[in-house]
Each structure stands twice: as structure tokens, then as C-alpha cells.
Amino acid sequence: MLEQVFRSLRQAQSRLAQETRAQKDAALRKVMEAIAQAQESIRAANEIDQAQAKQAGMSEALLDRLRLDEKRIAGIRDSIATVIDLPDPTGIVRSGWTLANGLVVEQVTMPLGVAAIIYESRPDVTVDAFSLAYKAGCSILLRGASSAVHSNRALVKAIKDGLKTGGGVVDALALADGGHDEVAEILAARGGIDVLIPRGGKHLIRSVVENAKVPVIETGAGNCHIYVEPDADMQMALAIIENAKVQKPGACNAVETLLVKEPAAHLLMPLLAARLAGTVELRCDKRSKEAIGIPPEGLNLKDAVEEDWETEYLDYILAVKVVDSFDQALEHINRYGTHHSEAIVTNNLQHAQKFCQQVDAACVYVNASTRFTDGGQFGFGAELGISTQKFHARGPMGLDALTTYRFRITGSGQTRPN
Amino acid sequence: MLEQVFRSLRQAQSRLAQETRAQKDAALRKVMEAIAQAQESIRAANEIDQAQAKQAGMSEALLDRLRLDEKRIAGIRDSIATVIDLPDPTGIVRSGWTLANGLVVEQVTMPLGVAAIIYESRPDVTVDAFSLAYKAGCSILLRGASSAVHSNRALVKAIKDGLKTGGGVVDALALADGGHDEVAEILAARGGIDVLIPRGGKHLIRSVVENAKVPVIETGAGNCHIYVEPDADMQMALAIIENAKVQKPGACNAVETLLVKEPAAHLLMPLLAARLAGTVELRCDKRSKEAIGIPPEGLNLKDAVEEDWETEYLDYILAVKVVDSFDQALEHINRYGTHHSEAIVTNNLQHAQKFCQQVDAACVYVNASTRFTDGGQFGFGAELGISTQKFHARGPMGLDALTTYRFRITGSGQTRPN
Numbered sequence: 115m116l117e118q119v120f121r122s123l124r125q126a127q128s129r130l131a132q133e134t135r136a137q138k139d140a141a142l143r144k145v146m147e148a149i150a151q152a153q154e155s156i157r158a159a160n161e162i163d164q165a166q167a168k169q170a171g172m173s174e175a176l177l178d179r180l181r182l183d184e185k186r187i188a189g190i191r192d193s194i195a196t197v198i199d200l201p202d203p204t205g206i207v208r209s210g211w212t213l214a215n216g217l218v219v220e221q222v223t224m225p226l227g228v229a230a231i232i233y234e235s236r237p238d239v240t241v242d243a244f245s246l247a248y249k250a251g252c253s254i255l256l257r258g259a260s261s262a263v264h265s266n267r268a269l270v271k272a273i274k275d276g277l278k279t280g281g282g283v284v285d286a287l288a289l290a291d292g293g294h295d296e297v298a299e300i301l302a303a304r305g306g307i308d309v310l311i312p313r314g315g316k317h318l319i320r321s322v323v324e325n326a327k328v329p330v331i332e333t334g335a336g337n338c339h340i341y342v343e344p345d346a347d348m349q350m351a352l353a354i355i356e357n358a359k360v361q362k363p364g365a366c367n368a369v370e371t372l373l374v375k376e377p378a379a380h381l382l383m384p385l386l387a388a389r390l391a392g393t394v395e396l397r398c399d400k401r402s403k404e405a406i407g408i409p410p411e412g413l414n415l416k417d418a419v420e421e422d423w424e425t426e427y428l429d430y431i432l433a434v435k436v437v438d439s440f441d442q443a444l445e446h447i448n449r450y451g452t453h454h455s456e457a458i459v460t461n462n463l464q465h466a467q468k469f470c471q472q473v474d475a476a477c478v479y480v481n482a483s484t485r486f487t488d489g490g491q492f493g494f495g496a497e498l499g500i501s502t503q504k505f506h507a508r509g510p511m512g513l514d515a516l517t518t519y520r521f522r523i524t525g526s527g528q529t530r531p532n
Numbered sequence: 533m534l535e536q537v538f539r540s541l542r543q544a545q546s547r548l549a550q551e552t553r554a555q556k557d558a559a560l561r562k563v564m565e566a567i568a569q570a571q572e573s574i575r576a577a578n579e580i581d582q583a584q585a586k587q588a589g590m591s592e593a594l595l596d597r598l599r600l601d602e603k604r605i606a607g608i609r610d611s612i613a614t615v616i617d618l619p620d621p622t623g624i625v626r627s628g629w630t631l632a633n634g635l636v637v638e639q640v641t642m643p644l645g646v647a648a649i650i651y652e653s654r655p656d657v658t659v660d661a662f663s664l665a666y667k668a669g670c671s672i673l674l675r676g677a678s679s680a681v682h683s684n685r686a687l688v689k690a691i692k693d694g695l696k697t698g699g700g701v702v703d704a705l706a707l708a709d710g711g712h713d714e715v716a717e718i719l720a721a722r723g724g725i726d727v728l729i730p731r732g733g734k735h736l737i738r739s740v741v742e743n744a745k746v747p748v749i750e751t752g753a754g755n756c757h758i759y760v761e762p763d764a765d766m767q768m769a770l771a772i773i774e775n776a777k778v779q780k781p782g783a784c785n786a787v788e789t790l791l792v793k794e795p796a797a798h799l800l801m802p803l804l805a806a807r808l809a810g811t812v813e814l815r816c817d818k819r820s821k822e823a824i825g826i827p828p829e830g831l832n833l834k835d836a837v838e839e840d841w842e843t844e845y846l847d848y849i850l851a852v853k854v855v856d857s858f859d860q861a862l863e864h865i866n867r868y869g870t871h872h873s874e875a876i877v878t879n880n881l882q883h884a885q886k887f888c889q890q891v892d893a894a895c896v897y898v899n900a901s902t903r904f905t906d907g908g909q910f911g912f913g914a915e916l917g918i919s920t921q922k923f924h925a926r927g928p929m930g931l932d933a934l935t936t937y938r939f940r941i942t943g944s945g946q947t948r949p950n
């Protein structure tokens with residue numbers, strides 16, 4: 115039963131909301147120190163998780179996500195340091211004006227309240243989510259994967275030790291590491307939780323979005339496109355496509371479909387095929403396949419089918435389609451895209467502008483890799499996830515996603531006339 | 533079946549999103565003209581609704597809300613004029629920065645998409661909601677009360693006529709005036725509707741919030757407080773309390789409970805009792821009752837019970853309680869309040885600041901009537917409702933509530949290093 119946990123998080127949040135930036139930063143600095151001091155016990159706990167996961171047959175990719183080595187722990191501390199350096203997102207007067215009767219109306223940012231995050235095997239998310247929440251004045255309930263439970267417990271202990279030393283609000287975080295019924299409790303906790311962020315695979319996110327009674331921010335799915343125009347710098351296009359596909363194919367901001375406008379296909383495709391041969395499988399429509407000409411040695415080439423346009427491979431696979439016009443590219447993207455990250459490679463200014471205005475996605479790119487859609491890359495220190503919805507927060511979610519606002523109205527006795 | 537309507541609204545929204553401010557304003561100006569021209573047919577339609585409602589035994593208060601007389605129609609046109617004068621809320625670069633690698637990241641506002649509003653008898657909401665949505669580049673589905681169906685049809689016809697004349701996007705609004713199953717369809721329209729705003733009584737809002745699968749903005753319930761401190765200007769306090777209670781008791785921003793800190797009760801209560809006698813029923817705790825002394829003639833005085841602290845009377849009734857400290861007032865408000873509008877009357881600067889920071893409400897007032905919580909009063913032209921949730925939009929909702937943002941990232945070939 116999490117009822118007591120919800121209450122404790124709410125009380126802690128009330129106290130945390132009254133802390134100054136200096137107090138919150140000082141506490142976060144002590145958390146950094148405590149994580150450094152607890153490094154050995156964190157790694158020992160992580161090794162238990164890894165051993166158990168290996169025994170349970172976890173894939174190497176997932177095992178890698180679970181791993182906390184020295185470098186990763188240093189990365190966790192760096193990301194707390196970045197969050198400390200960021201300005202306090204609360205108490206900002208976002209706008210303000212004076213009414214004709216002299217009333218001063220100000221829109222002032224404030225913490226959203228109690229957040230919750232349900233995530234999978236990566237234990238670094240535990241610390242990222244906590245540090246963002248704490249800086250934003252929010253308490254947070256952490257529901258990690260059972261496979262990472264020893265790591266998460268060790269991290270949460272270190273965080274709480276740091277908060278204690280730093281005079282912080284120790285109850286501003288809680289780990290929900292009980293049975294699966296706790297997830298149902300979290301989803302139903304109207305009034306207890308102000309925002310719930312599911313972070314992980316498609317299945318997890320779908321299930322949360324469909325069943326939650328609390329406000330949810332949908333994250334994740336990225337069927338991302340790169341659209342190349344004939345007047346683009348073809349070397350630039352090649353570098354962007356390769357980077358967006360190969361640098362981390364399992365990431366949601368990796369490209370899945372390439373659209374090429376004629377006559378660029380006959381320039382680009384042979385070069386691309388040579389570049390990706392042996393690494394990336396191409397699933398080509400008829401025209402892009404023809405444009406390759408004689409396939410280079412080692413190229414894995416298949417015919418694209420309708421399903422390919424809809425698929426987020428998260429793998430070394432790229433679908434390719436030739437389009438006849440800008441509008442056809444736009445139509446394809448708005449039909450098959452998941453509102454995540456979409457890129458155009460072009461030197462046509464009007465098309466760049468039109469692309470940015472008419473593609474419905476959290477992040478629209480001109481002449482850059484889609485792989486930059488990331489809180490860390492954007493300078494947010496860490497991220498809570500990447501929102502693919504339009505409500506409340508969109509794209510990489512940093513501190514701002516954990517704030518709301520109030521209107522502060524200051525008068526000198528004003529009353530409303532009839 | 534609304535499926536075709538959802539699709540048409542989505543297509544219209546895509547077109548509307550590409551209109552410039554000048555185009556949208558020009559179309560709205562023609563809508564104003566069309567409403568003026570259609571005045572007689574709108575009033576005739578409204579008279580049918582009124583006659584049927586009267587026959588069905590509708591209360592005078594509700595009949596008044598349903599009424600569209602010349603003055604109200606002029607008011608509707610005025611509020612369109614105000615919306616025209618407001619700046620376009622889309623295309624605003626809310627923030628922007630350049631990364632170390634030269635990528636330019638900009639956060640740009642854009643229309644939220646397709647909105648829907650479910651509301652009760654007031655037909656002026658039809659036009660207010662439409663004009664805000666149109667200006668924000670959103671299409672809107674209007675689900676009014678069946679009692680107002682003739683009025684709403686006449687208004688929607690006039691709006692569409694105006695849009696046609698003005699070269700606007702005629703399909704950017706639709707009226708859902710079919711059977712009750714349409715409401716269920718609206719609640720379930722994930723992907724079809726981007727935000728749903730229920731506007732009306734407690735029962736309507738609760739039912740929508742609990743059953744919707746689409747994002748909802750909760751509006752409405754206002755158990756508002758005024759807290760008076762001993763160093764307040766007592767004449768100011770009296771004027772504010774009277775205004776907040778009497779000027780429109782049925783409004784959600786009317787005050788329901790007065791908290792008075794001793795020794796102010798003995799100053800304030802006899803004056804208040806004299807002022808409200810014959811108009812407002814007082815439900816007093818023991819100490820505030822004693823503070824009145826000998827009740828003035830005509831005073832309707834009752835003993836407050838626990839239930840009074842929780843009740844939004846929406847009537848000429850005021851609960852009164854004496855508190856011993858600022859903290860006790862704060863605790864009472866945060867316990868019984870509905871996060872709507874809360875006021876302090878004081879001359880103590882520290883308490884004013886603390887009140888604004890620690891009361892969890894959409895609008896916090898210092899020395900002013902709670903009745904100002906209103907989009908029109910705030911200068912928003914009209915309002916979609918008053919949000920009492922912290923997610924996405926809070927307080928009076930104008931144009932901003934109908935926007936989201938995208939990140940626009942402009943590069944010159946940047947790729948992400950390993």
C-alpha cells in the first residue's frame with residue numbers, strides 16, 4: 115500500500131517548495147558527494163543485479179543498460195552538477211501586467227507537485243529523475259525495473275544520505291520496489307500524484323497511457339525521418355543519415371526512414387549504399403533500389419513493404435523511399451511519423467521554413483542529425499524522457515516540464531463592479 | 533458517428549495553422565459582422581430555446597444564462613473584437629539558445645490542434661470558445677446543452693457565414709448536436725481530439741474527468757476563501773468580502789468561507805453582520821458568532837458544522853471561522869480549498885508574500901476580491917474556462933491554453949559524436 119508514501123511525498127513537497135535555490139543546490143552537491151562515497155556499495159549492488167539478470171537470460175543490450183561502472187557513476191555525478199548549474203525553474207515571473215483598475219497580475223512559475231516515473235532497467239534514470247525533480251521543487255516516486263532493484267536501493271540510500279548531510283528534504287524521494295500491484299496504485303493515484311512519466315518500451319508506455327487516471331506524459335516512440343532534397347550538400351546528407359542511423363540505432367531519436375527527392379536519389383543512393391554496406395540493411399522502394407545501380411559488395415538490400423513505413427526498427431535497418439515533391443515528403447512524414455524528431459537536409463530556405471512549420475513533431479531539424487533530441491544535448495542537464503504528446507510538455511523534458519504556475523494578483527482593495 | 537467530423541476538424545486545423553495573423557483576424561472581423569447581420573435569426577432561435585426550456589420547467593437562473601438579448605449579442609461581438617486585438621499566441625519564440633557545436637535550438641509556440649468543449653446552457657460560450665480557438669490556430673468541436681441547440685445552430689451558422697465571406701477556414705468549427713452517445717465518442721477520441729474542456733456544473737466535470745481517454749482540463753469548482761488579518765484596513769476587508777460574496781454568488785470565483793484572525797473578529801464581525809443582514813446568511817463557528825455580539829435585525833445566522841467548510845454554496849451564504857494564527861488559516865485553506873482563488877486581506881508584507889507562495893491555488897490575491905479570476909477581467913478577451921488543475925494550463929484559460937510548442941533545430945551538418 116503506497117497511501118502513506120503518497121502522503122509523505124506530498125508533505126515533503128510542501129517543505130521543498132519553500133527551499134531557496136541555494137538550499138536545494140547545497141543539498142544536491144552533498145548528494146553528489148554521497149554518491150561518490152557510496153561508489154563501492156553501489157557497484158556491489160549493481161553486480162548482484164547483473165548476475166541475477168544474466169542468470170535470467172537478459173540480452174547483452176539490456177545488460178549494458180543495467181551496468182553501472184565507474185564511468186557511468188561519474189556521468190551520473192556530472193549530470194547532477196549540470197542540474198545544479200541550471201537556474202531555478204520556479205519563482206520565474208513568466209508574464210505580468212497591470213489592469214486598468216490598478217490590479218497587478220503576475221504569472222509565476224512553481225513546482226508541479228508530486229511526480230512519479232515508471233522506468234526500465236537503467237539505474238542512472240533514478241538519479242537523473244531525482245535531481246531534476248528536486249531542483250524543480252517536486253518530490254518524486256521512483257518505480258524502476260525489478261531487475262535493477264539492488265542498484266536503485268543503493269542509489270536511493272546514497273541520495274538520502276546526501277540530503278541528510280546537506281540539510282535537504284530527505285523524504286522528497288521514494289522508491290516503489292514492491293509487487294506489481296504498486297503500479298496499479300500509482301496509475302490510480304488521483305490527488306496523490308500530479309504527473310506520471312512512463313519511460314521505456316512501447317508496451318510499458320501504452321499500458322500506462324491507457325490505464326492511468328493521473329495525468330501522464332507520453333514518451334518514447336520515434337519513427338523518425340530524414341528527407342533529402344536535390345540541392346542539399348550530398349556529403350552533409352550522407353554524414354547526417356549515417357550518424358542518425360548508426361551512432362545509436364536503439365535510441366528513439368534514431369532515423370528509421372529516408373526520403374529522397376528526385377533527382378537526388380541517383381546521386382545519393384550509390385554513395386549511401388557504399389557507405390552503409392556491411393553495417394545497415396536497406397529496405398528500398400522500387401525507385402530507390404534502382405537508383406543504387408549495382409549494389410556494392412556486402413550490402414544487405416531488401417524490398418520495402420507498406421509495413422516498413424510504419425516500423426520503428428531500433429536496429430541497423432533503414433527504409434528508403436523516393437518522393438517526387440516536397441509535399442509528398444511532408445505527407446509521408448505526417449502520416450507515418452510519431453511526432454518525435456524529423457529532419458530535412460536542404461539548401462532551399464523556403465522548404466526549410468515550410469518543413470519546420472508544417473511537420474507535426476516535437477523536434478524539427480534543418481541540416482542536422484535527429485540524434486540531438488536529448489535533454490543532455492539540449493543543455494537540460496538530464497531528462498525525464500522525451501514527450502511525444504502536445505499537452506503540457508513536448509520533446510526532451512527537463513526542469514520546465516516539472517513546473518506549473520499560479521497567478522499572483524496584488525491590489526489595494528479592488529472590487530469588481532457590476 | 534463523429535469520426536468524419538474529427539477528420540474534417542483535423543484537416544481544417546492543418547490549413548488554419550498556416551494562416552497568418554492578418555488572415556485569421558480578417559476572418560474573425562467578418563464573423564463579427566455576420567453575427568450582427570444574423571442578430572434577428574439568432575434571437576428568434578434563442579426564443580425557441582427559451583420557450584421550450586420554460587415549458588420544461590427550467591429555473592430562472594438557468595433561463596437567464598440561456599438568454600441572448602441585444603446586449604448579450606453586443607457583448608459577444610465585443611469579446612471577438614478583444615480577441616482580434618490580442619497578439620497571435622503562435623509562432624512566438626519562447627526561448628532559444630545556441631549549442632557549443634553551433635546548433636541553434638528554438639522553442640516555438642504552435643497551435644495545440646483540435647480542441648473540444650462540452651458546456652451547458654450559455655450560448656455565448658459557443659462564440660467565445662470558437663474565437664479563441666480560431667485565433668490560436670485550433671479547430672474546435674462544440675458540444676452545447678440540448679436546451680440551447682437552436683441558439684447554437686444559429687450562432688454556428690452565422691460564424692460559418694462570416695468565415696466564408698472572410699476567406700477563412702469554414703470547417704474549423706463543428707457543432708456536436710446529436711444524441712448523448714456523441715459525448716461518449718468525444719471522451720474516447722484519442723488522436724481525434726487534442727484537448728477537451730468540460731465547462732459547467734460539478735456533475736458534468738466529474739463525469740468527463742473520470743471517463744475521458746483524451747487529455748482533459750478540469751475546470752470549475754471554487755471553494756474560495758478570504759482571510760482577514762488584524763492589521764488589515766477593515767473597510768477594505770468589508771468591501772472585498774461583500775463584493776466577493778454578493779456581486780455574483782453563483783460564480784465559481786465567489787467567496788464561500790471567511791477566515792478572521794483574532795483580534796480582528798471583534799472589529800470585523802459586527803460591521804460585517806450589519807452589512808450583510810438581509811442579504812447573506814452567515815454560518816459561524818462559535819467564536820465568530822460571539823464576536824458579532826447582538827445580531828443586527830434581519831441577520832440570518834446559523835452555527836457552522838464541519839460540512840460548511842467543504843461546501844461551495846454558490847449562493848448568498850458565507851461560512852465564517854476565527855483562526856489564531858496565519859499558519860492555521862493557511863492550513864485550513866490548503867485543506868478545504870479547491871485550488872481556485874484565495875485571498876488575504878492584510879497590511880503585513882511578510883504574510884502577503886508567504887500567502888502567495890504557500891497557498892496552492894491557481895489565483896492568489898492580496899487585498900482584492902476573488903471575483904477577478906476571469907479571462908475577460910485578466911485581459912484575455914474571453915475564456916475557455918478556469919482550470920483548477922496544475923497540468924498544462926492553470927487559472928483563466930485564454931489563447932495560451934490552446935498552444936503547445938515545437939523545438940526547431942537549425943544546423944549546418946552537425947552530427948552527434950560518440
